Amino acid sequence: MRIYRKEGDQVQLIAFPDEHVQRGDYLLIEDPGLAKGLLVQVIDLQYANVPGILEDILRDVMTDGELSGEDMDPLNISSEVDALKDTRLAVCKIRGTITGEKDLSPTTSWLPSRTSSRIRAYPINRLIMNGGKRPLTVGHNDGDPVQIDAGGLDGSLNIITGRKGTGKSHLAKLLLLSMAGLGAPCIVLDVNGEYVNLHKSRDGRLSTSRLTVLAPRSGINFALAKLGFRTMAGVLSNALDLPATSSKVFSTIWRDLESKGDLTLPNLTQTVQSWSCHESVREALISRLQVLLESGLFYDETNPLTEEKILHAIDGGGILVVNLKNQSHTVRRIIVEIFLGELTKILSSNWLRAAFLFAEEAHLYLKDTYWDDIITRMRHIGLFTTFITNQPDTVQETIYRQADNVFIFNFTNDHDIETIGKVAKSDSETIRSLIRGTPARRCLLLGNVVHDLPLMVDIEALDVRTMGETRLFFS
Amino acid sequence: MLHRTQETTEPLQQIKSIPEVIGLPSIPDSLVELSTRSMQSLQGSKFNPRPVSLVEMGVDDADSEERLEIGGSITSSGLKRYPINPNKEFVPVVACDASSVKIGETENGMIFAIRAVGVWRQQSKILYTRWGPLLFHVPNSEDVSQYREDESRAFGGLSLKTLRVLTRLRNHVERWVQEVLSESLKDGILLIDGSLTAGTPDNPAARVNKILATARQNNSIVIGISKATQLTVGGRNILGLTNDKDTPHQIDISSLVESEYPPYPVRFLGRVYVAKLSSDGFLFRTDIDRESSQEEAQQALERLAGTDVIFHGYPETLRIAHIFSTFTANEILAVQRFVASNHHITLQSRPSLRRSLFGPFGTSRYVA
Numbered sequence: 001m002r003i004y005r006k007e008g009d010q011v012q013l014i015a016f017p018d019e020h021v022q023r024g025d026y027l028l029i030e031d032p033g034l035a036k037g038l039l040v041q042v043i044d045l046q047y048a049n050v051p052g053i054l055e056d057i058l059r060d061v062m063t064d065g066e067l068s069g070e071d072m073d074p075l076n077i078s079s080e081v082d083a084l085k086d087t088r089l090a091v092c093k094i095r096g097t098i099t100g101e102k103d104l105s106p107t108t109s110w111l112p113s114r115t116s117s118r119i120r121a122y123p124i125n126r127l128i129m130n131g132g133k134r135p136l137t138v139g140h141n142d143g144d145p146v147q148i149d150a151g152g153l154d155g156s157l158n159i160i161t162g163r164k165g166t167g168k169s170h171l172a173k174l175l176l177l178s179m180a181g182l183g184a185p186c187i188v189l190d191v192n193g194e195y196v197n198l199h200k201s202r203d204g205r206l207s208t209s210r211l212t213v214l215a216p217r218s219g220i221n222f223a224l225a226k227l228g229f230r231t232m233a234g235v236l237s238n239a240l241d242l243p244a245t246s247s248k249v250f251s252t253i254w255r256d257l258e259s260k261g262d263l264t265l266p267n268l269t270q271t272v273q274s275w276s277c278h279e280s281v282r283e284a285l286i287s288r289l290q291v292l293l294e295s296g297l298f299y300d301e302t303n304p305l306t307e308e309k310i311l312h313a314i315d316g317g318g319i320l321v322v323n324l325k326n327q328s329h330t331v332r333r334i335i336v337e338i339f340l341g342e343l344t345k346i347l348s349s350n351w352l353r354a355a356f357l358f359a360e361e362a363h364l365y366l367k368d369t370y371w372d373d374i375i376t377r378m379r380h381i382g383l384f385t386t387f388i389t390n391q392p393d394t395v396q397e398t399i400y401r402q403a404d405n406v407f408i409f410n411f412t413n414d415h416d417i418e419t420i421g422k423v424a425k426s427d428s429e430t431i432r433s434l435i436r437g438t439p440a441r442r443c444l445l446l447g448n449v450v451h452d453l454p455l456m457v458d459i460e461a462l463d464v465r466t467m468g469e470t471r472l473f474f475s
Numbered sequence: 476m477l478h479r480t481q482e483t484t485e486p487l488q489q490i491k492s493i494p495e496v497i498g499l500p501s502i503p504d505s506l507v508e509l510s511t512r513s514m515q516s517l518q519g520s521k522f523n524p525r526p527v528s529l530v531e532m533g534v535d536d537a538d539s540e541e542r543l544e545i546g547g548s549i550t551s552s553g554l555k556r557y558p559i560n561p562n563k564e565f566v567p568v569v570a571c572d573a574s575s576v577k578i579g580e581t582e583n584g585m586i587f588a589i590r591a592v593g594v595w596r597q598q599s600k601i602l603y604t605r606w607g608p609l610l611f612h613v614p615n616s617e618d619v620s621q622y623r624e625d626e627s628r629a630f631g632g633l634s635l636k637t638l639r640v641l642t643r644l645r646n647h648v649e650r651w652v653q654e655v656l657s658e659s660l661k662d663g664i665l666l667i668d669g670s671l672t673a674g675t676p677d678n679p680a681a682r683v684n685k686i687l688a689t690a691r692q693n694n695s696i697v698i699g700i701s702k703a704t705q706l707t708v709g710g711r712n713i714l715g716l717t718n719d720k721d722t723p724h725q726i727d728i729s730s731l732v733e734s735e736y737p738p739y740p741v742r743f744l745g746r747v748y749v750a751k752l753s754s755d756g757f758l759f760r761t762d763i764d765r766e767s768s769q770e771e772a773q774q775a776l777e778r779l780a781g782t783d784v785i786f787h788g789y790p791e792t793l794r795i796a797h798i799f800s801t802f803t804a805n806e807i808l809a810v811q812r813f814v815a816s817n818h819h820i821t822l823q824s825r826p827s828l829r830r831s832l833f834g835p836f837g838t839s840r841y842v843a
Contacts, residue, residue, distance in 0.1 A: 075609070
């Protein structure tokens with residue numbers, strides 16, 4: 001390979017057909033005179049614009065039809081012609097300067113010699129792990145295993161996104177199992193019920209993963225008294241859109257019943273019906289309490305799911321799957337509201353140092369106002385969220401700007417790519433170039449976990465029951 | 476093109492039958508060895524590759540024909556036009572062409588590539604064979620002592636001016652291909668690029684005569700078509716003698732042309748015509764083996780017009796031969812890469828004086 005030109009933060013290299021190079025590869029342009037090298041990443045491959053190539057191709061086309069023949073080419077120069085036709089232009093982004101063995105600095109204010117520099121593939125994996133203490137194998141890159149440091153996910157806001165069927169849930173499960181394996185408490189908001197068999201291999205064997213699956217009428221059973229006023233007020237106003245005036249009345253009734261030690265959902269409903277208030281307030285409260293009664297989430301308030309039980313399920317590396325499959329939009333919102341409230345209590349009480357929340361298609365159950373809450377308040381108390389979505393425009397722009405790690409699978413739609421391009425962890429040109437045309441299971445890693453060196457990774461296969469595959473008629 | 480003839484030194488391989496062009500012989504070993512030896516002298520030297528740009532392409536392919544001014548006019552000379560009525564009866568048409576191109580300069584000479592093509596029109600398809608490219612390092616000096624006897628003979632044993640050597644080398648290759656094709660073609664028409672005028676030291680008549688005779692033995696006829704000519708009648712180029720609306724026709728101007736030349740050394744081995752092969756085409760100087768009768772020549776033109784596709788008055792088979800022999804910019808780069816990687820030379824780009832002095836006004840050699 002040879003340096004052709006540099007423009008801005010891009011370097012263009014000429015690569016001959018026998019030189020293996022593909023999008024996403026890291027190359028080191030070593031200048032022996034300066035004893036340092038420019039680390040660049042190939043973001044696009046084009047044909048080199050060789051003079052006269054059009055004439056050559058037109059002449060070749062002539063031989064496709066009724067014209068054929070042979071070349072008596074004793075010097076085999078036609079192979080050189082073919083090589084030139086296939087010569088590629090590798091468009092690369094400058095990522096930094098390497099001095100010594102693997103000291104990377106962001107300096108890019110120098111130019112390597114165009115004549116004496118040597119260009120070679122650079123094993124980026126050694127920079128990615130960079131002495132991390134909690135290796136987490138995510139896949140491989142050109143045959144070499146890629147490990148990231150799980151510490152890069154700690155305290156972070158993460159996004160996993162990509163087109164349907166490209167491997168988002170697969171990566172989420174890989175991260176989930178790996179994090180749990182490292183002792184991290186994990187909670188999954190599972191919209192499609194695809195995490196419920198995570199502890200089973202494809203042939204049905206049980207793994208060592210500690211998995212707890214909860215669903216309405218199957219472990220999810222709350223008691224008003226245990227949830228407390230704050231959580232229930234949140235449910236009514238955030239999940240069930242109770243107006244502020246009604247909330248004040250609800251607050252008074254709650255305090256009254258709480259003082260009597262008689263706080264159950266049937267009692268609350270009965271009290272509201274006899275409470276002296278405006279009819280419209282009563283109507284508003286009764287209709288919402290009726291929804292709670294019918295949700296089946298309060299069917300036995302004598303044996304509820306408590307913070308202690310939740311803590312027990314996730315502490316020390318357990319995975320708690322909250323199965324939201326087949327639930328209405330309202331019930332999902334109620335459940336999520338309650339769980340976030342409970343987690344807030346657990347974390348605020350310092351019963352847990354931190355927890356990792358995996359939220360699939362969060363727009364289906366999270367109110368707009370909650371996004372900011374998750375990335376600010378909850379993050380500070382130790383709830384670190386990973387959003388998983390195939391509709392990138394459903395995630396708020398502020399999330400992209402503040403995301404610490406982004407895992408992007410294939411997208412072809414320009415609008416989706418435009419949305420993803422707002423990620424602050426990389427330039428939009430890199431994202432646009434690298435994710436177009438990537439095969440399923442190949443992912444672009446951005447952010448802390450790769451030390452801001454964008455990396456293409458073929459995600460590791462998992463021997464677990466995915467249950468996330470689309471049910472087919474013609475199968 | 477710089478087409479000249481010269482004596483051949485390589486015995487031609489005998490072709491018993493040729494159902495397809497694919498069976499044609501490969502380049503003679505002696506020619507390949509000549510190429511190899513000339514290039515071996517390069518080892519370790521410096522090489523200034525020719526800048527490749529489309530503007531400058533083709534400078535080595537400029538046509539050059541003998542200049543001849545004939546007084547008076549065709550009308551006053553009493554020459555007649557004869558219509559060409561295309562005859563659809565199929566006749567095999569074979570065409571050949573050769574090209575050379577400068578690849579770059581060395582400290583003491585230049586490197587050229589030469590390639591020749593034969594194109595064979597059959598009833599349902601067209602076949603071609605390309606020979607080369609062959610590379611030659613031609614020194615600037617006139618020192619012939621560095622060439623072995625056979626090489627010296629190949630160059631005609633004359634003093635070696637670079638361009639002349641190149642011309643001779645290319646003619647040598649082209650005539651060799653013409654010989655191969657005249658041997659192979661039965662009952663057909665052999666089209667060559669250029670005239671059948673010979674007899675100068677650079678263009679000896681014996682080799683052309685041999686090609687014509689071999690074709691005759693095989694009941695074939697040789698037609699030379701010149702894309703450009705310096706022949707003028709009454710101050711007008713012969714190619715501008717008739718207007719666009721004329722139907723296909725030919726005018727035999729042999730007597731006019733021959734009367735202007737001394738009997739020696741130039742020899743007109745063909746009848747010289749001005750021919751228009753299609754209504755929408757241009758006029759071309761067309762030479763046809765003079766040993767054939769007027770009727771045979773007329774019949775050959777009519778069968779050519781009826782069998783070949785005539786593109787703006789030019790036979791398609793010969794056009795393909797030209798296209799396939801011409802070097803593209805990409806091929807020149809490929810040859811430069813081959814030379815650099817196989818002959819251990821140091822690439823050295825010399826500044827272009829033309830560019831330095833004249834900037835954008837002097838980048839093309841076409842700017843005079």
